[in-house]
Amino acid sequence: xxxxxTPAHELQRGLAARQISAGELCRAVLARIDKLDEKLRAFITxxxxxxxxxAGEVDRRIAAGEELPPLAGIPVAVKDVICTRGVRxxxxxxxxxxxxxxxxxxxxxxxxxxxxxxxxxxxxDEFAMGSSNENSGYYxxxxxxxxxxxxxxxxxxxxxxxxxxMAVLALGSDTGGSIRQPASFCGVVGLKxxxxxxxxxxxxxxxxxLDQIGPIAGNVADCxxxxxxxxxxDPLDSTSAPGERPDYTKSLNQEIRGLKVGVPREYMxxxxxxxxxxxxxxxxxxxxxxxxEIEEVSLPHSxxxxxxxxxxxxxxxxxxxxxxxxxxxxYRVEDPGDVxxxxxxxxxxxxxxxxxxxxxxxxxxxxAGYYDxxxxxxxxxxxxxxxxxxxxxxxxxxxxxxxxxxxAFRKGEKVDDPLQMYLxxxxxxxxxxxxIPGISVPAGFSGGLPVGMQIMGRPFGEGDLLRxxxxxxxxxxxxxxxxEL
Amino acid sequence: xxxxxxxxxxxxxxxxLTAEEKKIYAGxxxxxxxxxxxxxxxxxxxxxxxxxxxxxxxxxxxxxxxDHLPLEKAMQNAxxxxxxxxKVPRLV
Numbered sequence: 001x002x003x004x005x006t007p008a009h010e011l012q013r014g015l016a017a018r019q020i021s022a023g024e025l026c027r028a029v030l031a032r033i034d035k036l037d038e039k040l041r042a043f044i045t046x047x048x049x050x051x052x053x054x055a056g057e058v059d060r061r062i063a064a065g066e067e068l069p070p071l072a073g074i075p076v077a078v079k080d081v082i083c084t085r086g087v088r089x090x091x092x093x094x095x096x097x098x099x100x101x102x103x104x105x106x107x108x109x110x111x112x113x114x115x116x117x118x119x120x121x122x123x124x125d126e127f128a129m130g131s132s133n134e135n136s137g138y139y140x141x142x143x144x145x146x147x148x149x150x151x152x153x154x155x156x157x158x159x160x161x162x163x164x165x166m167a168v169l170a171l172g173s174d175t176g177g178s179i180r181q182p183a184s185f186c187g188v189v190g191l192k193x194x195x196x197x198x199x200x201x202x203x204x205x206x207x208x209x210l211d212q213i214g215p216i217a218g219n220v221a222d223c224x225x226x227x228x229x230x231x232x233x234d235p236l237d238s239t240s241a242p243g244e245r246p247d248y249t250k251s252l253n254q255e256i257r258g259l260k261v262g263v264p265r266e267y268m269x270x271x272x273x274x275x276x277x278x279x280x281x282x283x284x285x286x287x288x289x290x291x292x293e294i295e296e297v298s299l300p301h302s303x304x305x306x307x308x309x310x311x312x313x314x315x316x317x318x319x320x321x322x323x324x325x326x327x328x329x330x331y332r333v334e335d336p337g338d339v340x341x342x343x344x345x346x347x348x349x350x351x352x353x354x355x356x357x358x359x360x361x362x363x364x365x366x367x368a369g370y371y372d373x374x375x376x377x378x379x380x381x382x383x384x385x386x387x388x389x390x391x392x393x394x395x396x397x398x399x400x401x402x403x404x405x406x407x408a409f410r411k412g413e414k415v416d417d418p419l420q421m422y423l424x425x426x427x428x429x430x431x432x433x434x435x436i437p438g439i440s441v442p443a444g445f446s447g448g449l450p451v452g453m454q455i456m457g458r459p460f461g462e463g464d465l466l467r468x469x470x471x472x473x474x475x476x477x478x479x480x481x482x483x484e485l
Numbered sequence: 486x487x488x489x490x491x492x493x494x495x496x497x498x499x500x501x502l503t504a505e506e507k508k509i510y511a512g513x514x515x516x517x518x519x520x521x522x523x524x525x526x527x528x529x530x531x532x533x534x535x536x537x538x539x540x541x542x543x544x545x546x547x548x549x550x551x552d553h554l555p556l557e558k559a560m561q562n563a564x565x566x567x568x569x570x571x572k573v574p575r576l577v
Binding site: 098099100102103195196209235238239241301303304306307308310311318322325326327328329330331332336337338339340341342343344345347348351356357359360361363364367374376377378379380381382383384386418419422434435459 | 489491493494495497498499500501502506510513514516517518520521522523524525526527529532533534535536537538539541544546554558559560561562563564565571573574575576577
């Protein structure tokens with residue numbers, strides 16, 4: 001059985017039928033990492049011994065005749081913002097260069113209970129702040145389709161790992177587009193769940209009302225499998241939505257005849273690269289040919305999403321990152337004068353520029369005299385943005401647009417102008433503000449680079465997203481194209 | 486034109502910046518805040534703020550001692566410790 005790029009759902013069958021072993025699969029992935037990662041830099045920490053021991057355990061259980069849960073033995077890469085017990089977790093920051101979590105995130109408990117095999121912790125923008133992986137405190141990652149270009153961010157490493165065959169599946173996190181945008185740039189599938197669908201316990205917090213962990217995969221069925229593995233109510237996360245989650249794999253291989261698709265005009269106009277527009281127009285034609293009913297819709301408050309996000313997210317971040325003080329973990333400056341000096345120097349030396357910028361922006365937005373005009377105003381605008389979606393979903397089942405305004409940009413192109421970098425999040429950010437789910441699927445290519453189509457749905461409407469995404473994927477096959485490596 | 490007291494904000498953020506950094510950050514933050522001025526176009530007088538998208542309130546659990554992280558594990562990343570205390574420089 002050829003292992004490279006074989007989907008998880010096929011690998012599972014191979015493992016159960018003993019055509020392949022988990023050890024063999026793990027070794028193949030580790031060899032691929034050895035071969036490619038020096039160039040691509042998708043990983044901060046590779047965990048070969050741990051992975052091989054986990055794979056060995058799966059093989060032992062198969063040999064003993066046990067029936068294993070879905071995804072047992074499947075190699076997975078985990079974004080380094082998710083706490084893994086006993087395994088260094090840096091959030092791509094120097095301030096956590098030596099932090100070894102004493103506990104597992106809930107999503108880690110869940111995937112380990114499934115017998116998944118963790119091959120390593122992936123590179124990212126520091127503390128999930130960024131859209132290019134250039135803000136990593138360690139080194140940037142490269143887009144496997146063109147290594148002069150960014151993979152996107154902040155879950156750059158996770159998207160690269162899957163796109164390059166250095167993991168079968170990956171976990172990322174998404175606060176303003178950080179799963180969907182790198183998935184789009186790297187030609188893979190990435191899904192941001194509804195806020196509250198997946199536990200945030202053990203996810204190092206950036207913006208607590210926006211963050212979600214989600215799956216990154218080479219195809220929609222694998223994405224559904226991983227989502228099913230990680231979703232669920234968690235009593236350890238007080239923002240976790242109560243109730244049962246559906247079996248997301250039931251959304252695969254379904255018809256989309258009669259499905260009502262809204263295309264927000266604000267995401268299809270000015271600011272969207274014509275090549276990307278062309279690919280999405282083509283994709284919409286495919287959906288129409290499958291029986292979907294497609295109409296234009298308006299989300300009138302779209303243009304206010306970025307300013308609202310960069311006030312809300314940075315305000316929440318300034319609070320969440322106050323804990324990095326050198327007291328009980330992480331980097332502490334040597335020979336500090338007094339305690340305040342310790343805080344100042346440890347934070348200033350440990351944090352990168354983008355993190356400092358966002359902390360200051362957030363602190364300002366919350367400070368006395370400015371709270372009403374900035375933070376509170378942004379929260380009210382957030383209500384208006386959410387209401388736009390609520391209204392749209394009264395008429396439409398899903399909303400579709402490009403995931404990103406352009407294909408992957410060149411390294412260094414946007415680093416000197418933070419506002420330009422922020423503006424590239426225009427199509428993804430609203431979903432986080434409204435708390436709704438969104439998926440990016442490979443929709444084609446422009447100038448040889450992948451273009452992602454974003455499908456957004458009602459709260460807890462991941463089933464609809466997967467249904468449309470799967471139908472589209474099966475009708476087109478873009479996900480089968482691979483970068484030349 | 487928005488003026489930001491960068492020194493004040495840096496102090497609140499517990500960040501120490503060089504003069505050069507202060508200048509760069511001040512300029513960048515000013516540009517972002519000016520862009521954020523777009524929000525003033527909207528009349529939000531009667532719009533309630535959304536701090537959180539889910540209708541969850543006061544999520545509590547029973548006040549009962551359950552399994553907890555052993556102290557040694559909680560201390561294992563300590564930069565400096567003295568027994569069961571995280572050791573820090575003097576406060577005053």
